[in-house]
Amino acid sequence: MHDLNYLLLVSRWIHLSAAILAIGGAAFMLLALLPSAKSTLDDEAHQRLREAVRKRWAPWVHTCIALLLITGATNFLILALPPRIKPMPYHAIFGVKFLMALGIFFLATALVGRSPGFATLRENSRTWLGAILLLAAIIVLLSGLLSQVRLSSQPQNGDAPSVSAVTRKMPAAEPTMIAASIMSHRPSRCRWPGATMRMAGRRTLLAKPTAHATSHTAAQHV
Numbered sequence: 148m149h150d151l152n153y154l155l156l157v158s159r160w161i162h163l164s165a166a167i168l169a170i171g172g173a174a175f176m177l178l179a180l181l182p183s184a185k186s187t188l189d190d191e192a193h194q195r196l197r198e199a200v201r202k203r204w205a206p207w208v209h210t211c212i213a214l215l216l217i218t219g220a221t222n223f224l225i226l227a228l229p230p231r232i233k234p235m236p237y238h239a240i241f242g243v244k245f246l247m248a249l250g251i252f253f254l255a256t257a258l259v260g261r262s263p264g265f266a267t268l269r270e271n272s273r274t275w276l277g278a279i280l281l282l283a284a285i286i287v288l289l290s291g292l293l294s295q296v297r298l299s300s301q302p303q304n305g306d307a308p309s310v311s312a313v314t315r316k317m318p319a320a321e322p323t324m325i326a327a328s329i330m331s332h333r334p335s336r337c338r339w340p341g342a343t344m345r346m347a348g349r350r351t352l353l354a355k356p357t358a359h360a361t362s363h364t365a366a367q368h369v
């Protein structure tokens with residue numbers, strides 16, 4: 148069996164499921180529920196339905212936001228910290244995605260909330276649900292871009308140990324050693340199963356992989 152990273156597998160599964168549930172719910176409301184309620188119900192019944200839906204949907208929205216933040220941070224820590232990838236342009240694109248996600252979280256929380264300050268926002272729920280869906284579409288595009296940028300910014304053809312090899316087998320002392328090397332700008336060598344890593348100031352080179360690393364590249368695993 149391949150050297151799987153189960154934490155990453157579960158984290159991505161929950162991340163995608165939460166995104167599908169939250170964005171799918173918003174799409175259903177904008178495209179089906181709102182127009183149907185408007186064309187079939189009088190104002191009073193519409194208000195009652197709106198309140199009933201809000202009450203039931205709010206806990207799901209809050210749970211999805213919490214899950215997206217937790218699993219998103221987990222994905223980032225496993226996949227996107229140097230020396231596993233070059234920070235640019237990955238971190239810049241990630242910053243844009245993160246800000247857009249915060250925008251969605253704000254709008255979604257305001258729409259399912261009861262704060263009088265956001266009453267006007269709830270009265271124009273069609274517009275703001277549309278904004279949520281537009282932002283979500285861009286975020287999904289950016290997420291695909293992140294994945295491609297990450298794969299293309301990794302060392303080529305077996306020069307890197309797998310993500311799982313790094314996260315599970317890298318000795319605890321290694322980050323300290325890397326940090327010390329970066330701080331002092333002095334070249335040093337450190338070793339983990341699968342690769343020898345040479346640090347020269349801020350530049351990190353992966354060299355002379357062992358047989359273990361050659362057969363398991365990060366690109367094959369994520």
Ligand code: HEM
Binds near residue numbers: 170216294
């Ligand atoms: C509305 C909110 C969000 C949506 C719709 C969304 C959607 C996605 C999708 C579709 C993927 C691709 C999953 C895969 O390839 O397995 C992804 C990956 C990812 N997401 Fe999110 N996400 C959202 C929020 C967040 C947040 C808040 C964070 C950070 C805290 C985050 C961090 C990440 C990371 C690091 C990845 C991995 C990208 C890579 O492959 O390099 N996401 N997200």
